[in-house]
Amino acid sequence: MAELMAEVVIVGAGPAGIRAAGILAAQGLRPILVDEGRQAGGQGYRRPSPGLALDMDTLMGTEAGKYKALHADFAALLNRIDYRPRTLVWGIEDRRLHCVRDGRQTTIAFDALIVATGAMDRIAPLPGWILPGVFTLGGAQAVLKDQGCLVGRRVAFLGASPLLSLAALQYRKLGAEVVAVCDTSSFRDKIAALPQLAAVPRTLARGIAYLAALKRARVPLFDGVTPLAIEGEAGVTALRFRDGRGHERRIACDAVALGYGLKPETQLAELAGARFAFDARFRLWLPVTDEDGRAGEGLYLAGDGAAIGGADAAEASGALAALAVLHDLGLRSEHDERPALRRRLARLRRFQQGLARAFRWPVAALARLSDEVAVCRCEHVTAGDIRRAMDADLGPVDVNRVKAITRCGMGRCQGRVCGPALQEIAAAHAGLPVEAVGRLRGQAPLKPVPLGILEEEEA
Amino acid sequence: MTMRRTDVVIVGGGLIGAWTAFFLARRGRKVVLVEKGVVGAQSSGTNFGNLRLQGRFPGQYPLSLRAQALWEDIEELIGDRCEFDPSGHLYIAFNDAEREKLEKYAAVSESHGLAIEHLGAADLARRYPWLSGKAVAATFSPRDATANPRLVTPAVARAAKALGVEVVEQCTVMQARREAAGFVLETADGRSFGCDHLVNAAGAWAGEIAQMFGEGAPLFPAGPPQFVTEPFPYFIRPSVQAVDGTVIFRQIPRGNVILAGYPRTAADPIRNRAPVPPAKTLAAMRHLTAVVPALRDCHVIRVWSGIEGYLPDMIPVIGPSMTTDGLFHAFGFCGHGFQIGPGVGLCLSEMICDGSTETPLDPFSIARFRGAVAEDEKFRREFDLPAAAR
Ligand SMILES: Cc1cc2nc3c(=O)[nH]c(=O)nc-3n(C[C@H](O)[C@H](O)[C@H](O)COP(=O)(O)OP(=O)(O)OC[C@H]3O[C@@H](n4cnc5c(N)ncnc54)[C@H](O)[C@@H]3O)c2cc1C
Ligand SMILES: Cc1cc2nc3c(=O)[nH]c(=O)nc-3n(C[C@H](O)[C@H](O)[C@H](O)COP(=O)(O)OP(=O)(O)OC[C@H]3O[C@@H](n4cnc5c(N)ncnc54)[C@H](O)[C@@H]3O)c2cc1C
Numbered sequence: 001m002a003e004l005m006a007e008v009v010i011v012g013a014g015p016a017g018i019r020a021a022g023i024l025a026a027q028g029l030r031p032i033l034v035d036e037g038r039q040a041g042g043q044g045y046r047r048p049s050p051g052l053a054l055d056m057d058t059l060m061g062t063e064a065g066k067y068k069a070l071h072a073d074f075a076a077l078l079n080r081i082d083y084r085p086r087t088l089v090w091g092i093e094d095r096r097l098h099c100v101r102d103g104r105q106t107t108i109a110f111d112a113l114i115v116a117t118g119a120m121d122r123i124a125p126l127p128g129w130i131l132p133g134v135f136t137l138g139g140a141q142a143v144l145k146d147q148g149c150l151v152g153r154r155v156a157f158l159g160a161s162p163l164l165s166l167a168a169l170q171y172r173k174l175g176a177e178v179v180a181v182c183d184t185s186s187f188r189d190k191i192a193a194l195p196q197l198a199a200v201p202r203t204l205a206r207g208i209a210y211l212a213a214l215k216r217a218r219v220p221l222f223d224g225v226t227p228l229a230i231e232g233e234a235g236v237t238a239l240r241f242r243d244g245r246g247h248e249r250r251i252a253c254d255a256v257a258l259g260y261g262l263k264p265e266t267q268l269a270e271l272a273g274a275r276f277a278f279d280a281r282f283r284l285w286l287p288v289t290d291e292d293g294r295a296g297e298g299l300y301l302a303g304d305g306a307a308i309g310g311a312d313a314a315e316a317s318g319a320l321a322a323l324a325v326l327h328d329l330g331l332r333s334e335h336d337e338r339p340a341l342r343r344r345l346a347r348l349r350r351f352q353q354g355l356a357r358a359f360r361w362p363v364a365a366l367a368r369l370s371d372e373v374a375v376c377r378c379e380h381v382t383a384g385d386i387r388r389a390m391d392a393d394l395g396p397v398d399v400n401r402v403k404a405i406t407r408c409g410m411g412r413c414q415g416r417v418c419g420p421a422l423q424e425i426a427a428a429h430a431g432l433p434v435e436a437v438g439r440l441r442g443q444a445p446l447k448p449v450p451l452g453i454l455e456e457e458e459a
Numbered sequence: 460m461t462m463r464r465t466d467v468v469i470v471g472g473g474l475i476g477a478w479t480a481f482f483l484a485r486r487g488r489k490v491v492l493v494e495k496g497v498v499g500a501q502s503s504g505t506n507f508g509n510l511r512l513q514g515r516f517p518g519q520y521p522l523s524l525r526a527q528a529l530w531e532d533i534e535e536l537i538g539d540r541c542e543f544d545p546s547g548h549l550y551i552a553f554n555d556a557e558r559e560k561l562e563k564y565a566a567v568s569e570s571h572g573l574a575i576e577h578l579g580a581a582d583l584a585r586r587y588p589w590l591s592g593k594a595v596a597a598t599f600s601p602r603d604a605t606a607n608p609r610l611v612t613p614a615v616a617r618a619a620k621a622l623g624v625e626v627v628e629q630c631t632v633m634q635a636r637r638e639a640a641g642f643v644l645e646t647a648d649g650r651s652f653g654c655d656h657l658v659n660a661a662g663a664w665a666g667e668i669a670q671m672f673g674e675g676a677p678l679f680p681a682g683p684p685q686f687v688t689e690p691f692p693y694f695i696r697p698s699v700q701a702v703d704g705t706v707i708f709r710q711i712p713r714g715n716v717i718l719a720g721y722p723r724t725a726a727d728p729i730r731n732r733a734p735v736p737p738a739k740t741l742a743a744m745r746h747l748t749a750v751v752p753a754l755r756d757c758h759v760i761r762v763w764s765g766i767e768g769y770l771p772d773m774i775p776v777i778g779p780s781m782t783t784d785g786l787f788h789a790f791g792f793c794g795h796g797f798q799i800g801p802g803v804g805l806c807l808s809e810m811i812c813d814g815s816t817e818t819p820l821d822p823f824s825i826a827r828f829r830g831a832v833a834e835d836e837k838f839r840r841e842f843d844l845p846a847a848a849r
Contacts, residue, residue: 090737394620
């Protein structure tokens, strides 16, 4: 039974990580489940802080059932897994994770690693986006679910994402005034994506229902929007844009939630040895895996951190990754669920490809982004700084070199926020396809680590 | 296939190659600078940025001081300051044995005309109140400086280009030989170059070029780990170094603190990798907070290293080949090539144009590797590799 002693570590306690843990525990393994958050659930199924009485049934709406089921399953798992919350993985070396927990260094050895680190917002800069009061769409949702806070009283939602209308509804339910939902993609984009979206009719219907609910509530909805600027001095005071019919509008607000879909958090997978390939549908570099999530020797990827798929796909791919681990350890089960899971996952991911089509990443707008707009907010590097550096004799083309010369992507977030925009701006300026300007390479620490970190305690 | 003929070909577009090209062009030579990747992206672009004069190999002072004068003139020379900052360098000792070592270094520096301030614990507390009491003594050299390595090499190469140098990027030299009419080089993309003089400035890869001419040096590729923090209010002006090598740090006016520390880690020049083991990050952080406690809550945001060539006696090879007329080597800078870079370029240009240079370079001849070379104490102490790896 040597295999049973194999140490399986899962990073990320979202739907992918929790499902993976459940399957491993059912086979008698005791996986270690690590998450930097205080509570399990990940992003979509984030739970309110203890002691905060939020009406999650109302907030989660049609997804309340799944939300409750996941958290109930997790609670039932707790005594069969080694769950380590508040534990940030910041580095990896020789099958050992380096983590910081409550200010102290810890390491975790593993034989197999499931990386289920989820996703974050993809952001397209526009004039004024670094003003106080501008939040990423996911960030706006996170403070709402985690702390019951609103990013503002009169909030505008801007970008291209199905989460735009969901977040707007959630904000409305908690008492914010939603002054506008501005979708930069057009109705035509959505029609074109219908065949792929029809792969998952239930989710498609849900998206339409959100929009209908916003309409009923007389929330101003715009599509085919061209964002012009977020205005304000010390903070946001208005959003200015051109609507689908070409009329310029200025809507007063005190906060803007901004998002253009999600991008996977792949830094840990990268440091663990995953290879990357450019995916033209998402215009993102994604880690290369087989259909069950294998990305290398003892390395498995699941959930939105492998490929954007949403919560249902995260659960399915988490299960698949765990089954792959078991399979590779020689622990096959009688009844093989993998073929069914693979079919389900393929269908869910097809739906996501439809979403990427319906809610377009604004490639052309980024190519035209005016020179004075900051692209990297950590280091305050503007689009003009990038272009000027590239124009210099012997100037850089590859984004890693652009970063070295301009500091774009060199700050606290390590290019997580500005990376996708940098790629588009550099590619457009060089007149090259976006994949030809390369991919920002990740480096430890995955997130900032305090200098005063305490030493590891003897085990 | 036609061969491109020129006076000098320089293999390697790092700092050494770029400065050599620049000074040769100023003397009217036709130069082609061949770089396998892009200019200044290896060691020269990833280094710590210290232009340290204190504590150098004694035989290097004439070269080093000549180089510093060029750095001090950099804006005049190439039209770009590259964040050159005469911030001074504080060398600190944690005990009496280290203090003695500092005093010895200082005596050498002073014998070459460098002004050194000798500071005791009380001076340190007064001048640098942010230093913990751990440091018992220090020497301060006001002429030491720093510059931004990410900017310098491209800027020098641009200036060289403006003087007529042809800079060829993404071009790997695969073969080089000496024929009656001069050198013939072949590159991976099928080009060929002919020249009268050849400069081997190929950094950690220079051993391969030397071997093409039947000579070598025991070059060992390694990378000193580097770390940088988020911006913090600017309060550390000089560049600071513990004489035991555990921590070297400087703050840039933007606020980030850059830190480094020995031991160095083996690097892989073939796969182009210079790993930084997490344990080193932790050790560097611990050492820095011991010296500057105020930084305890500051965060490290990124680590990196680079691929540098080291030689067992911890000094570079600079000068003519022993096997082939017209071939000059400049490699194996053992972690201190940034400071002497402009000086090395100037000396090479003089050797090529005038047949000799006024700067004494005898200790750096490749001839020393014909016999057994004694390992420097630093080579034993400042790397963490299995002995077999060497
Ligand atoms: C901000 C945000 C809000 C979202 N809101 C919704 C929503 O309301 N409805 C919806 O259907 N979908 C939402 N999504 C989509 C969501 O990504 C998926 O529905 C689903 O949560 C993906 O599950 P996952 O398990 O792959 O990742 P996640 O649920 O994102 O979980 C990943 C987990 O990994 C942890 N983690 C990451 N890196 C590290 C590290 N280095 N060390 C330790 N832990 C780490 C994180 O703390 C997180 O808990 C949201 C996405 C984001 C980014
Ligand atoms: C992390 C780090 C920190 C350092 N800190 C300092 C410091 O603070 N102060 C200091 O003085 N020094 C420091 N150094 C050392 C200094 O950076 C180097 O000594 C110096 O940059 C060497 O310059 P170079 O031109 O010889 O090498 P490189 O910059 O490595 O250039 C050599 C070039 O040759 C090219 N090349 C190789 N083979 C071929 C081929 N066959 N064909 C074409 N091109 C080829 C390579 O691609 C490379 O670009 C540090 C080094 C590192 C790695």
